[in-house]
Amino acid sequence: MRPGRKERKILRLNDEIAALEYAAELAREELIMHQHLDDDAQRDAAVSSNPIDLADAKETAGDVVRAQSVIDKMNSDRARLVAKRDQLLSRLD
Numbered sequence: 001m002r003p004g005r006k007e008r009k010i011l012r013l014n015d016e017i018a019a020l021e022y023a024a025e026l027a028r029e030e031l032i033m034h035q036h037l038d039d040d041a042q043r044d045a046a047v048s049s050n051p052i053d054l055a056d057a058k059e060t061a062g063d064v065v066r067a068q069s070v071i072d073k074m075n076s077d078r079a080r081l082v083a084k085r086d087q088l089l090s091r092l093d
Contacts, residue, residue, distance in 0.1 A: 006088055013085040017078060024074040031067040038064045 003011065038060035044050075045057035 006092060010085055010088050010092075013081055013088070017081050017085065020074055020078045020081065024071060024078070027067065027071045027074060031064070031071060034060065034063045034067045 038057075041053070041057040041060040045053045048054075
């Protein structure tokens with residue numbers, strides 16, 4: 001028995017959700033790395049008046065914000081796909 005149109009769409013959504021979850025996990029690991037780099041840069045900037053240290057601290061803080069916004073977007077996209085999938089599942093019955 002071949003799955004119908006709704007079933008195929010649900011399967012496709014499941015694949016998209018799984019891909020987003022994997023990408024979000026990688027992004028969370030990257031965020032941890034950026035946070036560690038930022039901690040070091042902020043510490044260096046706090047004990048030094050070197051303009052390079054201050055610039056590095058500013059740059060790494062921006063990297064953390066950007067990485068977090070990527071994760072937030074992925075979480076939002078995932079929630080949207082899950083809601084769409086759940087709506088389709090409720091119409092199967």
